[in-house]
Amino acid sequence: xxxxLTKEFIxxxxxxxxxxxxxxxxxxINPLHxxxxxxxxxxxxxxxxxxxxxLLDEKLASEVLVEIEEDTREQFLESFSPxxxxxxxxxxxxxxxxxxxxxxxxxxxxxVLEALQDEDHSxxxxxxxxxxxxxxxxxMDTEFISADWNWTVKNALKKxxxxxxxxxxxxxIYVIDSSKKFKGILSLKRFLYASDDTLIKDIYKQDSITVFxxxxxxxxxxxxxxxxxxxxxxxxxNQTLLGRITIDDALDVIKEEAEKDYQMASGISExxxxxxxxxxxxxxRLPWLLIGMVGGILGAYVIGxxxxxxxxxxxxxxxxxxxxxxxxxxxxxxxxxxxQSLANNTLNYESIFKKLFKExxxxxxxxxxxAFIALIFCWLTRSDFTLALTIGVSLVAVFTYAGLxxxxxxxxxxxxxxxxxxxxxxxxTTTNDIIGLLIYFLIGIALYF
Amino acid sequence: xxxxLTKEFIxxxxxxxxxxxxxxxxxxINPLHxxxxxxxxxxxxxxxxxxxxxLLDEKLASEVLVEIEEDTREQFLESFSPxxxxxxxxxxxxxxxxxxxxxxxxxxxxxVLEALQDEDHSxxxxxxxxxxxxxxxxxMDTEFISADWNWTVKNALKKxxxxxxxxxxxxxIYVIDSSKKFKGILSLKRFLYASDDTLIKDIYKQDSITVFxxxxxxxxxxxxxxxxxxxxxxxxxNQTLLGRITIDDALDVIKEEAEKDYQMASGISExxxxxxxxxxxxxxRLPWLLIGMVGGILGAYVIGxxxxxxxxxxxxxxxxxxxxxxxxxxxxxxxxxxxQSLANNTLNYESIFKKLFKExxxxxxxxxxxAFIALIFCWLTRSDFTLALTIGVSLVAVFTYAGLxxxxxxxxxxxxxxxxxxxxxxxxTTTNDIIGLLIYFLIGIALYF
Numbered sequence: 001x002x003x004x005l006t007k008e009f010i011x012x013x014x015x016x017x018x019x020x021x022x023x024x025x026x027x028x029i030n031p032l033h034x035x036x037x038x039x040x041x042x043x044x045x046x047x048x049x050x051x052x053x054x055l056l057d058e059k060l061a062s063e064v065l066v067e068i069e070e071d072t073r074e075q076f077l078e079s080f081s082p083x084x085x086x087x088x089x090x091x092x093x094x095x096x097x098x099x100x101x102x103x104x105x106x107x108x109x110x111x112v113l114e115a116l117q118d119e120d121h122s123x124x125x126x127x128x129x130x131x132x133x134x135x136x137x138x139x140m141d142t143e144f145i146s147a148d149w150n151w152t153v154k155n156a157l158k159k160x161x162x163x164x165x166x167x168x169x170x171x172x173i174y175v176i177d178s179s180k181k182f183k184g185i186l187s188l189k190r191f192l193y194a195s196d197d198t199l200i201k202d203i204y205k206q207d208s209i210t211v212f213x214x215x216x217x218x219x220x221x222x223x224x225x226x227x228x229x230x231x232x233x234x235x236x237x238n239q240t241l242l243g244r245i246t247i248d249d250a251l252d253v254i255k256e257e258a259e260k261d262y263q264m265a266s267g268i269s270e271x272x273x274x275x276x277x278x279x280x281x282x283x284x285r286l287p288w289l290l291i292g293m294v295g296g297i298l299g300a301y302v303i304g305x306x307x308x309x310x311x312x313x314x315x316x317x318x319x320x321x322x323x324x325x326x327x328x329x330x331x332x333x334x335x336x337x338x339x340q341s342l343a344n345n346t347l348n349y350e351s352i353f354k355k356l357f358k359e360x361x362x363x364x365x366x367x368x369x370x371a372f373i374a375l376i377f378c379w380l381t382r383s384d385f386t387l388a389l390t391i392g393v394s395l396v397a398v399f400t401y402a403g404l405x406x407x408x409x410x411x412x413x414x415x416x417x418x419x420x421x422x423x424x425x426x427x428x429t430t431t432n433d434i435i436g437l438l439i440y441f442l443i444g445i446a447l448y449f
Numbered sequence: 450x451x452x453x454l455t456k457e458f459i460x461x462x463x464x465x466x467x468x469x470x471x472x473x474x475x476x477x478i479n480p481l482h483x484x485x486x487x488x489x490x491x492x493x494x495x496x497x498x499x500x501x502x503x504l505l506d507e508k509l510a511s512e513v514l515v516e517i518e519e520d521t522r523e524q525f526l527e528s529f530s531p532x533x534x535x536x537x538x539x540x541x542x543x544x545x546x547x548x549x550x551x552x553x554x555x556x557x558x559x560x561v562l563e564a565l566q567d568e569d570h571s572x573x574x575x576x577x578x579x580x581x582x583x584x585x586x587x588x589m590d591t592e593f594i595s596a597d598w599n600w601t602v603k604n605a606l607k608k609x610x611x612x613x614x615x616x617x618x619x620x621x622i623y624v625i626d627s628s629k630k631f632k633g634i635l636s637l638k639r640f641l642y643a644s645d646d647t648l649i650k651d652i653y654k655q656d657s658i659t660v661f662x663x664x665x666x667x668x669x670x671x672x673x674x675x676x677x678x679x680x681x682x683x684x685x686x687n688q689t690l691l692g693r694i695t696i697d698d699a700l701d702v703i704k705e706e707a708e709k710d711y712q713m714a715s716g717i718s719e720x721x722x723x724x725x726x727x728x729x730x731x732x733x734r735l736p737w738l739l740i741g742m743v744g745g746i747l748g749a750y751v752i753g754x755x756x757x758x759x760x761x762x763x764x765x766x767x768x769x770x771x772x773x774x775x776x777x778x779x780x781x782x783x784x785x786x787x788x789q790s791l792a793n794n795t796l797n798y799e800s801i802f803k804k805l806f807k808e809x810x811x812x813x814x815x816x817x818x819x820a821f822i823a824l825i826f827c828w829l830t831r832s833d834f835t836l837a838l839t840i841g842v843s844l845v846a847v848f849t850y851a852g853l854x855x856x857x858x859x860x861x862x863x864x865x866x867x868x869x870x871x872x873x874x875x876x877x878t879t880t881n882d883i884i885g886l887l888i889y890f891l892i893g894i895a896l897y898f
Contacts, residue, residue, distance in 0.1 A: 033658070035675050073626050157641065164638045171620065171679070188637055189613045192606065209482070225704075226484050228697040230620070230679050247696050248677040255674075258707045259789060261677075265711070266785030266873070267778050274790050274804065281807075282814045292778045293819055296771025297826060303767040310766055314759055317766040321882050322745025324773055329716050329741045329875055332735050336715030341723050355723065358730075365731045370742055377746060412757060414846055416868040424715070433770050 005036055010043060017048045034060065038067035045251050046075055063087045066096045071275065074103055082108055086115035094124040095141040095249070104130060136220045137213035139253065142232045146174040147200050149183055154196035171231040174241055175204040182233060182241040184208050195253035210235050211243055218257060221250040261343060265336065265424040267292075288426040295430030299437055306441040309448070315382065316444055319391055320437070326370065326395060327402045327436035331428040334359055334406030339420045342410060352411055359407040367399030390447050394440045401439065402432050420448065454485055459492060464654065466497045475504050487516035495524060498572045514614065514702065515545045523552055531557055534563035543573040544590040544698070551578060585669045586662035589683045589692035593635065595623040596633055596649050603645035620680040623690055624653040631682060631690040633657050659684050662691055665704060670699040710792060714785065714873040716741075737875040744879030748886055755890040758897070765893050768840055769886070775819065775844060776851045776885035780877040783808055783855030788869045791859060801860055808856040809849065816848030839896050843889045850888065851881050 006106040009028075016024045029037055029052070037056070041049040043062065053061060053076070054363075065088055068076065077085060077100075089097040089112070101109050108440055109129075124142045131137030145163040147156045160173065173186040186204040194203050210233050211220045224232055224247060232250075233242045260271050267288035270363070303310070310317055338355070371392040378388035406428055410420035465473040478486055478501070486505070489497040490513065502510060502525070517525065523720045526534060526549075534553070538546040538561070550558050555870055558578075565571040573591045578723075580586030592610040596605045605622075613619055622635040643652050659682050660669050673681055673696060681699075709720050716737035721730055744874040752759070752769075759766055787804070820841040827837035854875055859869035 031656070033676055035677070060510045088745075110680030142699070161642050164642055168681070169636070169638065192619070193610050193613050201836030205724075207480070225697075225700060227482055228484070230696060239803070247679060247700075248674075251674060251696075251700065254700075254704070255707075260710075262707075262711050262714070262789060263785060265715070266781045268782055268785065272786065274786055274807075278807065278810055278814065281786075282811050285779075285811065286815055286818065288782070289775065289778055289815055289819055292774045293771070293822060296768070296774045297823075299774075300767040303770070304764070307763055307767070311760070311763050314756055314766075315753070317759055317769070318749040318756070318761075319771050320746070320766070321773055321886065322742070324770055325741045325745045325748070325879065325882060326738065328777070328878070329738055330734075332715045332874070333717055333737070336712060336717065337721065337723055337730075340711060358723075358727065361727055362731050362734065365727065366735055366738055369735065370738055372744075373739075373742060413584070425781070428778070430774065433774060437770065 005039055009197070010040060013040060013052075014044060014048070018046065020051070022055055025052060029055070030060070031173075034063035035067045037064045038069075041068055041076075042072050049076065050079060055343070058087070059091065062091055065089075066092060067101065069273075070103060071273070073100065077104065078446060080128070082111035083115050086112045086117075090117060091120065093141050093143050094121060094128055095139065095243075097121070098125050098128040101125060102133070114382060131213065134217045135213065136211045136215045136217060136234050137242070139217050139249045140213070140245045141249075142243045144174055144233075144241075144244045146176050146241065147186060149175050149177055149199070149201040149204060151200050152196065153191065153194045153198045153203075156200055157196075169246070170268070171246070174233055174244075175200055176241055180241060181239045182210060182235050185233070208233065211245070212237065217250075217253045220245055221253040221257075224250045225254065228345045229374050251316055257343070261339065261421040264419070264421040265332075265339070267426040291426055295433055298434050302434060302437045302441070306445070309441065309445055313387075313444070313448060315384065315387055316390070316441075319378075319387075322374070322391070323394055323436050323440045324400055327398045327432040328429045330363060330366070330399050330402040331406040331432045332424060334363070335410050335424045335428050338407055338410045339424050342414050352408075355411070356404055358405055359403045363403030364396070365401045367396040370399070371395040380404050386447055390440075390444045393447070394443045397439045397443065398432075398436045401435060405432065405435075454488060459489060462489060462491060462501075463497070466493065466500060469500070471504055474501060479509070484516045487518075490517055490525075491521050491724045492588075495813075498525065499528060508540065511540055514538075514549065515541060518722075518724070519552060522549065526553065531560035531829070532564045535561045535566075538574075539570065540564060542590050542592050543570060543577055544588065545579040546570070546600065547574050551573060551582070565779070577723075580662065583666045583692060584662065585660045585664045585666060585683050588666050588669070588698045589662070591692045593623055593682075593690075593693045594619060594689065595625050596635060598624050598626055598648070598649070598653060599648040599812070600649050601645065602640065602643045602647045602649070602652075605649055618695070623682055623693070624649055625690055630688045631659060631684050631692060634682070643745070645816045657682065660694070661686065666702045669694055670702040670706075673699045674703065691719045706792070710788065710870040713868070713870040714781075714788070716875040740875055740879055744882050747883050751883060751890070755894070758890065758894055762836075762893070762897060764833065764836055765839070766891075768827075768836075769889070771823070771840070772843055772847055772885050773882050774890045776847045776881040777878045779812060779815070779848050779851040780855040780881045781873060783812070783852045784859050784873045784877050787856055787859045788873055791863050791869050794852035800856075804860070805853055805856055808852045812848040812852030813845070816845040819848070820844040835896055839889075839893045842896070843892045846888045847881075847885045850884060851877075854884075855883065 001299065013025065013028060041052065044052070053064070056064060065073065089100055096320045103114055104112065113122055113126060126136065128142065145160055147160065151159065172188060173191060175186050177183055184204045184206045185208045186200060191202050209223065209227055209229065213224065213236050223229070225435050230247045232245050235239060235241055256271070261269060268284050269287045270284040272284045333385060355425040374395055375388045375392035378391050379385055382388070409428060413423050414420045462474065462477060490501065493501070502513070505513060514522065538549055550561055553561065562571055562575060577586065577589070577591065592826070594609055596609065598654040600608065609622065619637070622631045622640060623639060624630055633653045633655045634657045635649060638654050658672065658676055658678065660672065662683050662685050672678070679696045681694050682690060683694060684690055712720060717733050718736045719733040721733045732859065747850050823844055824837045824841035826836055826841050831837070858877060862872050863869045
């Protein structure tokens with residue numbers, strides 16, 4: 001199937017919604033994947049979305065609800081009674097149901113949990129709600145299939161057929177002992193390949209990689225990535241099997257983290273979407289702007305300090321933007337490489353000094369090239385060799401300083417368990433502005449007199 | 450298993466390598482996951498790595514080889530004969546083998562392919578080598594299990610047991626007709642759940658999502674992400690089933706893309722690692738620095754143009770850094786949100802004008818707050834109301850301009866199929882510097898006279 005959501009398709013749906021042509025809508029929507037229907041619901045307006053949602057059959061409606069973005073879903077569920085919400089989450093995986101219930105106002109949460117028919121489901125959800133959203137327990141799923149290690153393959157096949165009814169997607173079979181302690185995994189491959197009377201005990205794989213329920217979701221995600229795992233079992237400190245985390249949930253964590261880092265580097269302090277309200281977007285962007293303001297005002301003091309010198313050599317003002325831009329660029333470049341490597345765990349074992357030394361060489365190399373260009377340019381166009389020398393020497397000094405600072409700060413932040421992504425973007429740029437100005441004017445004074 | 454690679458563990462291994470204590474090394478290394486062994490090989494030096502690698506048994510060695518980073522692997526394989534390489538890739542999945550062979554010098558590639566024992570494997574690899582690395586064919590795997598839709602469940606179970614020997618991990622069964630055309634998938638769940646004499650035809654799922662072999666790898670990855678797929682079948686234009694792509698390969702594509710965007714936004718023009726050579730790192734960073742140089746020199750011309758004015762009002766020079774920093778910050782913030790949404794496909798259906806209008810309001814809102822602070826500050830400390838007004842008005846103008854430009858550029862680039870990540874970082878910052886200076890001095894002249 002090569003379905004793609006085109007603008008024409010959406011326009012037709014919107015037209016049909018305006019005409020309330022239920023027949024057309026049902027026929028067009030029903031064959032779609034729930035993720036595509038969710039995308040449509042996010043595009044059309046709320047009233048239209050509610051109308052469309054009513055047309056879906058119960059099972060599809062609940063699948064679609066899982067796929068909708070959090071913000072849209074919140075607005076959406078406001079018009080639902082707790083009983084209606086309970087009906088929608090009844091058939092969901094416990095982790096999806098938890099995600100939805102957790103976003104509801106607290107008083108509604110209670111009512112929805114009470115309205116659930118299946119008590120096991122309800123207690124699974126209550127258990128999951130106790131976990132931090134960013135822990136393994138917070139993203140795990142309580143549906144999985146497990147086999148007692150004393151079963152034979154034939155017996156297991158029969159018992160598993162009963163279990164699979166409740167599990168969306170089977171990846172692997174978890175092997176437990178009689179006290180439900182996790183022993184290892186049985187790959188479907190080995191299971192299919194074994195003869196009927198083999199004991200599970202004799203074909204399962206020991207020493208599988210597990211995570212604890214209270215481990216950080218980010219750690220879980222990087223483990224799954226490193227070991228190329230599609231699913232990972234979650235145990236508590238007694239090794240009792242509690243659930244499993246599938247790669248799609250881990251992928252969400254990885255993406256969320258990468259986006260947060262990128263936004264932070266761009267000076268945005270909370271994770272936002274373009275669809276957020278004006279106030280939310282402005283608020284997320286204001287903190288770094290205020291830091292930039294402080295930096296700019298400090299910069300004004302630095303220049304003010306050299307005002308007499310500047311009156312005599314007004315031409316020095318012309319090259320302030322060059323010095324600032326280069327300091328900023330070098331700082332961002334060097335810090336970005338370090339932040340990214342820290343996020344990927346690819347530089348844990350090299351010493352800080354080795355990295356600083358390498359950055360020093362890169363900064364000197366590029367600094368000398370740029371300084372040479374600037375020097376020649378100034379000399380030729382302004383025929384002022386002192387100015388040319390000031391710019392050239394300042395550039396090399398600023399490159400060196402900015403490169404080392406950009407490398408050093410994220411490493412130090414990381415050492416003290418502060419997110420190194422904080423270091424990139426406005427913070428480094430602001431500091432580099434001030435130090436860069438100081439370097440430039442001090443060198444200028446030294447060379448002019 | 451909760452194994453973690455600690456510094457102590459690595460130090461012990463290095464000590465044992467120095468003493469060439471093979472017994473200790475084998476005992477410590479053998480229980481590890483291939484990904485952990487690969488990580489160790491990347492940390493220790495090349496001679497040590499080659500010594501350690503020799504100690505691994507054949508199967509483990511080939512699993513480790515798959516996990517090593519490309520650069521390290523290339524150095525590593527230089528000391529291997531084509532025959533040795535062929536032995537290592539003999540038992541690998543065809544896609545992993547292809548990745549390794551493709552990185553070899555061309556003359557070695559031929560020899561390795563000829564030295565392979567298994568002709569099917571060799572022809573699979575040759576077929577995969579014809580695909581572009583960034584296409585679905587380039588990341589697909591030719592190992593999968595398939596069932597003819599005319600088989601019964603019982604018959605299929607028998608035949609699949611024969612097939613699974615060659616497949617690493619079974620996720621789902623692909624259903625084909627007698628001419629090997631892809632018909633759909635059979636989930637393991639349904640397969641386990643069905644009675645022995647059911648026909649595959651009656652329980653398989655039609656209309657599964659597939660990708661074409663020549664589709665872009667990035668498109669495949671975002672499809673898998675959107676539809677929460679762990680594995681996706683690859684077909685050619687005749688619907689013949691060619692292979693499958695698993696989520697770990699798609700995850701690599703997603704991460705690679707996110708890292709490239711982040712580096713590009715930070716002014717790094719090729720994808721680099723901190724372990725790359727000085728020359729490679731310097732070269733990747735130089736282009737944006739040169740663009741910054743051009744921007745800085747143009748900035749010098751702009752300021753030079755206002756030199757007479759600056760001589761009379763030298764104080765205006767002090768606030769150049771503030772204006773530049775704020776223009777840069779706002780531009781980066783607004784472009785980052787757009788670039789990220791474009792990468793996530795979350796704003797395809799909103800009009801450009803609506804987005805620009807929203808950005809205009811955010812820029813005005815934050816601009817007025819910052820301008821007010823700056824105005825009060827300048828007035829109180831410098832008691833120069835004209836200067837205060839110049840700064841305030843300039844900030845609002847710069848915010849508005851930078852916000853709109855930062856929103857507009859990535860949208861336009863995207864429209865013309867140019868990677869919008871190019872727009873962020875140095876390009877927007879550089880342009881904003883020049884325009885910001887112009888705005889500031891023009892407003893200054895207008896208000897001072």
